[in-house]
Amino acid sequence: MSHKIRKQGILIVIFLLILIHLMMRAIYDIENNMENQVPLSEKIYSAALKQGILLSNPYLLYVNGSEQNGLYYQFLKGMPLEMCLLQGAEEENQMTEYRQPSVIEEMAAAENSLAYQNQQKGTIETELRDEAIDNENPLVNNTESQALEQAVLAENNMAAGTFVPVQAPVARYTAQQLTDPSFIKSSFYAVDPTTQIRTDQLEYNTLMGFDATMKQDNSNVQILVYHTHSQEAYIDSAAGDSSESIVGVGEHLCDILRTQYGFNVLHHTGEYDVESRDYAYSNAMAGLDKVLAENPSIEVMIDLHRDQTNADTKLVTTIQDRPTARFMFFNGLCYTNSLGTLQNLPNPYVQDNLSFAFQMHLAAEEYYPGLTRRIYLKGYRYNLHFRPKSLLIELGSQTNTLEEAMNACDPLAHVLAMVLNGQNKE
Template sequence: MQKVRPLTKQMKVYLILMGFGLIMSYNVYQYFKKIPGHQAPLFMTCLTMPFAYNTTEGSEWFSIPTFNLSIGPLTMLRQTLPYSEFIENMSGDQELTGYFTIPEEEELISLEQDNIYQPQLPTPIKAEVDLEKLDDPNYLLSKIYSGDHKDLTIDANLLSEWDFKELAQKEFRLDESIEGPKVLIFHTHAKERFVDEDKDDLGILAVGQEVENILENKYGIETLHVTDHFYINDTSENTDGCYERLEPVIENILEDNPSIQVAIDLHRDGVNGDTRVVGELNGESACKIMFVNGMTRLKNQEGENIPMRTLTNPNLEDNLAFSLQAQIVGMKYYPEIMRKVYLKAYRYSLHMLPMSLLVEIGSQNDTSEEALRTAEPIATILAKVLEKD
């Protein structure tokens, strides 16, 4: 009969340590098991990742995934480094606390651009304009321009007066050396409203206010928004004479603010019948955008366009270049909400600055919500043309 060898001193120490370890593990397990709604994590995880424990709210573990002991190397790695599952399984009302924070968007700066936060512009959807064809009047009429044929003959002869390739390359930049607002937004017809509004609502003024907010807060372009109306009186919405009453007011503002270099006359378009003038923007309905150019020409009985003697515009070529570049940018980034540039016979409010835009959005049959969605495309188009992106 074989004799049982007595336990050596080393074996006795080993068994004592093993028993002590089992007792500790069991106590840790029982402690965490008492926490309602959660299963006990691995002992190693508790020791190596204590920052998953929310000490500011008391003894409470976030809803982390269940950890099961496994000898597989990948499983052990996931159990001891559960970052991804921990974050994915957090509920929406919980906040990750610990040794790191997620930076705000404004803090995501680029060290290659003088530490200035640059907002990301939308990805171009499709390039609609072939810049090599801008010297072809027929291409311009089919892709870029339409207009009011009642008082103006819109044909190749009219467009051949300008080199549109050259206009598309003209540089427009803001002079930042002068302190003060750089962009002026006003409304010749400040009482234009949308289908879901009444006389006490802001209408087109709310869109102008939103464009101002985006230009200043997203692109850093200081903007002045004029909300005055130019109707005969507070109760009238008759537009007759609005442009004549507007001109001295805007000229005084420009004189008092020599820093202003861009003027935007923002309108809501009016259409016949119940036609809606909307398109899709980021999966939602938004008012379409139309730039307008007053050509300071009037056709005679023979259909020839004759320059107007009383309504002159020394900035006409710059106006055409500015709206053309805005149209090109708009068709590149927002093709679903861009209408053609509309050419009309008269001058409107475009003669006071070279960089002037007359913008019509939507119609009286569209909603104020659809109109407000168009504010960001307008501001972004302007920022792109001014190379502020």
């Protein structure tokens, strides 16, 4: 009997020792976690960042404590998460404060290092695109066209600072290059990591098969120029003076299109980003609906912006001895890697938009090499769904002067006129 009691006592002691050990281990783990605890929101935020989805998911800013973001208040008001995501998704720059350096900025910095490597010596050079097939330059110089251009300039005895439209291409891409979708993608496009584009969307015949021509009818407005971000300005723009902001540049572009090319153009100067850039695209929709209802004849819509780049980036080239801001076409694909096809932000004209921008970019590069930056592709819609011939253009950046931006309007207007008249396909 005593032996049995002794055996039970030993088992009880062993059990108690094990229990005490487990309790001490648990206490140690709790204390250790308290010292090194990472909030759940931080874990989600960090994991999302590693997966490259930060820029496409504004909800992460909410869970990460960003009460300044407009989505925070929408979420508090009970908006479903999906709608919260989609409503905020359209805003191109709403996450600037939180994001890592954008691909646009990295691309601009890379272009800057190539195009302006002699800037310290006081010179500004045009970007030379080195990517080519069989180690050849993508653009083949057309010496006869260059001679023709010089003859035209001499014949007109142009005054200093006067722009004369180039009459023929000065460079050409080869047929082998243009029939290779991989070449088109690498040479013409910069794709944001939050989206992707299909190979069939980059087929040359598809891009050039789109009819971008327009039969001119001066009795009705056919071209609309507007500014989702009307407060954007240049390095030497007078504060508060719209004539020296992107709006003033837009008016100059409209004037050239009217007086030199005979187009009936409407310049819509509605302001949608005065209090905040958040939801500027959403805010602009009502104004655009009204303009289009009043002018159903509008075929071409141009949302003219000024880009935001690194402070040491200079987007400028020289055309006919004039410092000229370089510009970039911007397309929305209505598709993100994290959300897939954006069913609540439909755009039946995605391919048409792509084709129109491609034809503009190609013509600009052949007539004015180095004038454009690669077309930037991102996942959302950016109000490009109103018309097949819709363009979003980033003209220069905050480091450009107003003069450089104004000078860019001349070749931009010429390229637009060529594409709308079908001259780019001759």
